Amino acid sequence: MGTHVIKMPDIGEGIAEVELSQWHVKVGDLVVEDQVLADVMTDKAMVDIPSPVHGKVIALGGQPGEVMAVGSVLISIEVEGAGNLKESDKPAPLAAKETPVAAKVEAVVESKPAAPRTAPVCQGPMVAREADERPLASPAVRKHALDLGIQLRLVRGSGPAGRVLHEDLDAYLAQGQSNASSPAATAYAQRNDEEQIQVIGMRRKIAQRMQDATQRAAHFSYVEEIDVTAIEELRAHLNEKHGASRGKLTLLPFLVRALVVALREFPQMNARYDDEAQVITRLGAVHVGVATQSDVGLMVPVVRHAEARSLWDSAAEISRLANAARNGKASRDELSGSTITLTSLGALGGIVSTPVLNLPEVAIVGVNKIVERPMVVKGQVVIRKMMNLSSSFDHRVVDGMDAALFIQAIRGLIEQPATLFVE
The missing domain is CATH 2.40.50.100 (RNA polymerase II/Efflux pump adaptor protein, barrel-sandwich hybrid domain)
Structure with missing residues (x-):
């Protein structure tokens, strides 16, 4: 040996x-x-x-x-x-028993997809662990177990390295062991447990970037209300006519197109600021970062050369990149190089948000949720679909008037969607 x-x-x-x-x-x-x-x-x-x-x-x-x-x-x-x-x-060996981190950070593959992770399939859902031994599980699985009143240390994991999966929780419940083992199954039981989670890996990087951005950039936000009734009607029409053959369109590719067109008039928004060298670099290429939530935190995959993409091309690329980010398969190149960022919480978008800049960019456009509201149009009260754009800018580089005019330009393009395609 x-x-x-x-x-x-x-x-x-x-x-x-x-x-x-x-x-x-x-x-x-x-x-x-x-x-x-x-x-x-x-x-x-x-x-x-x-x-x-x-x-x-x-x-x-x-x-x-x-x-x-x-x-x-x-x-x-x-x-x-x-x-x-x-x-x-020869390394200095560590103790055989180690405390695993609170949540797995899914890998980002660099040059080629890694081979499937292999581990023996565990027989039976229950396993005895020591009281201080922390089983491997994703944050979503931990929350699911907490909601179900299951102690993870009692569940045998069938994933790599014994990781507990959602299927393992289902198997545990199927055998009727949770009620007998977990006092937390009572909804009103007192709880005195604590959980310490190391801030490492992707979460540490996110924390560092957010802190760095808020400390270095002079953030200011601008919120504008937009009537999206017309563009939603256009989107529904295009999906009905072409959805089966070209794929369904969300609002995001329309917003990407609006950014591309508006940036022709406001190139100072499509820029990076090197505050150490005191140099602003304006770029002709529009590389749109699309903020995406994953199990390991916020990631920003990049739609490259959005200025050269059609609606369906943008939609397909957004979907591909979002899936890669959520599955931990986005490469470094796919997660870097953006020139302006678009961030959306979808149906959870709220009324107003104050997005944090993705340095060294100088602008980020935030999308809030669409709601139906009574509005006065030409003297008549009508129901319209309304949405806010909550955007932030680096005041060291972008003047308030320019930021307002930029968002107003996007508003005009969205409210009159034909202008998105007029050259």
């Missing part, structure tokens, strides 16, 4: 160190080739680290949340044969 040492790989782009976000294995686990061992976080994306060999994990080289240098020892695996261990590669 020998030892195969896996070092922190060179992710590229001159990155010298990365954050170890989460282990998917522990000391003593048997692993197979291409099984994902760990997630690491760069400045831009989450990356899977797969195993190149079959073997048994004998040592881990870091703790979740630890920043590790490229080339440092990540993990040691016992293998058949001589292995590749050098004296200088």
Whole structure:
């Protein structure tokens, strides 16, 4: 038997160190080739680290949340044969029992899709864990278990590395074990439990970016009410006529088109500001970031060259990127390079919001929900579909008057949708 040492790989782009976000294995686990061992976080994306060999994990080289240098020892695996261990590669082993992080951060694949994560299928839904042992599960599964009154430590996970899945909760309930095991099943039972969650990986990056944006940029927001009755009628007509062959249109591709057209008159909004060099770069290409909520937090995949896309092309790309982000499959290139951002909470959009800039951009357009309201049109009270745009700008670069005129231009295009296509 020998030892195969896996070092922190060179992710590229001159990155010298990365954050170890989460282990998917522990000391003593048997692993197979291409099984994902760990997630690491760069400045831009989450990356899977797969195993190149079959073997048994004998040592881990870091703790979740630890920043590790490229080339440092990540993990040691016992293998058949001589292995590749050098004296200088021997890591200081961690304790065999580790506390997993609160939520898995789904990986962002860099160059090619990772092979499916493999793990033995567990027999039976219930397992006994120690009281302080925290089972692996996503935030959605944890919330589902809490709502059902299930203690996760009693549920056997069938996912990779014993991760508890929604199906495992269903199996647990099917065997009628939750009522007997969980005092939380009583809706009005007192609770004194606490939960500490490490802010690491993608959540740490989001927190850092949001804090950095609010500290560096001089935010100001502008809210405008828009009548979307006409464009909603156009959207319904196009979906009825072409939806089966070209795909259904949401409002987002229309808004992307409105941004593209309005930016011709207001190019200062399609810009990046390097505050250290004191340089504003205005771009001809419109790369629209579309803020997307995922299990690991807010991600902003980028619709590149929106100025060259049709409605259906934009719609297909928005859908593709959103699915990739939610499934943890968006690449670094797909999550970077935006010039202006569009953010929407869909039906939960509320009345007004104050979106935070996606630095180094200088403008972000926020979409609120559509509501029907009585409005006065040509002296008559009529029911119209109304929506607010809540947008934020960097006051260091964008003047208030220009911001208002920019949003008014978008309003005019949306309220008279034919003008979106008039050249």
